Amino acid sequence: MDWLDRFNAAIDYIENNLDSKIEYSSVAHTACCSEYHFSRMFSSLTGISLSEYIRRRRLTKAAFDIQTSNEKIIDIALKYGYDSSDAFTRAFKKLHGVTPNAVRENSVQLKAFPRISFQITIKGDVEMEYRIEKIDFELRFVGKRQCVKTSRAFKEIPALWRKSNKDGFMQTLIDMSWINPKCKLESLVGICGKEASIMDEEFDYFMGVRYDSEVPNGMEELIIPPCTYAVFPNVVDAWKRLYSEWLPASGYELANQPCIEHFLGPGNKIKHELWVPIVEK
Known part of the structure; x- marks a missing residue:
C-alpha cells in the first residue's frame, strides 16, 4: 500500500535528521500530504504528536551518545537541538528520570524509544458507513x-x-x-x-x-x-x-x-x- 511507503519514508527523513534541523514541510512532502493533515494523521496512527516523537527519539539517541562516546554533554545537547546544557538537562531528566551527568557517573536505568515503523494491520471486521x-x-x-x-x-x-x-x-x-x-x-x-x-x-x-x-x-x-x-x-x-x-x-x-x-x-x-x-x- 503506497501510503505505508510514504509514511515510512517520512520516518526515514526524520531519523536521518535527528542531529540536524528537521524541515517540517519536507516531512509532510515526503509523505505526499499537506502539513495540515500530516500531523493529525501521525498522531491518530501513533497515539503521540509528531513533536513528541521527535523529542523522544532525539533524547534516546542522546542517551546512547553519552554512554558510548567521550563527547562533551554540551556538544551532545547542541547536536540534538538544545541551546543550553540546562535546557538539555531538564528535558533529559524529564524523559529518563536522571541527569546526563548521572549516566556517565553511574550505571543507571534509561528509557529507549525505538523508531516507528508503519505496517499493515488486518482490520475491517466492523463496517464503516460513509x-x-x-x-x-x-x-x-x-x-x-x-x-x-x-x-x-x-x-x-x-x-x-x-x-x-x-x-x-x-x-x-x-x-x-x-x-x-x-x-x-x-x-x-x-x-x-x-x-x-x-x-x-x-x-x-x-x-x-x-x-x-x-x-x-x-x-x-x-x-x-x-x-x-x-x-x-x-x-x-x-x-x-x-x-x-x-x-x-x-x-x-x-x-x-x-x-x-x-x-x-x-x-x-x-x-x-x-x-x-x-x-x-
Whole structure:
C-alpha cells in the first residue's frame, strides 16, 4: 500500500535528521500530504504528536551518545537541538528520570524509544458507513474561534460546546441556522483550523454555522472553497478509524482543506457527522 511507503519514508527523513534541523514541510512532502493533515494523521496512527516523537527519539539517541562516546554533554545537547546544557538537562531528566551527568557517573536505568515503523494491520471486521458529498460552491461560515490543545482535543471540544450552551452562544447559532439552506451543512459545525502547522501542539477550532448574511457583532467569517467530502456518522469513531482503516483503501487522498464536524438537530437518527475533504488519487 503506497501510503505505508510514504509514511515510512517520512520516518526515514526524520531519523536521518535527528542531529540536524528537521524541515517540517519536507516531512509532510515526503509523505505526499499537506502539513495540515500530516500531523493529525501521525498522531491518530501513533497515539503521540509528531513533536513528541521527535523529542523522544532525539533524547534516546542522546542517551546512547553519552554512554558510548567521550563527547562533551554540551556538544551532545547542541547536536540534538538544545541551546543550553540546562535546557538539555531538564528535558533529559524529564524523559529518563536522571541527569546526563548521572549516566556517565553511574550505571543507571534509561528509557529507549525505538523508531516507528508503519505496517499493515488486518482490520475491517466492523463496517464503516460513509457517503460522498460534492459541494460545488463556496461555503461561508460565521462564528468564533477557540484554541484547542491537540493532545486534549477529544476532551476540550465537548467542553467548549457545553460552555456555549450555558452562555447562550449555541442558541444564537441555532437561531441563525437554516436561513437560506443550500446544502446538508445547515446545523452547528465545528471546523478544525486550516492554518495549523505540522508541529503545532494547538489548533484553532471554529464554532459556527453556514451563513450568507452580514457577520453578527462579535463573530467572524470563515470561507471554504468548493470541495468533495467523505461524510461519516459518529465524529469520535470516525476520527479514530479514518486514517488507519478508511483512507488507505479508499482511492482518495486528503484535500488541503479543514475537516468539519457537523452536529445535527433533534429528531435526526444520527447526532453528528465528520466531513473529510478528499480528492481522487
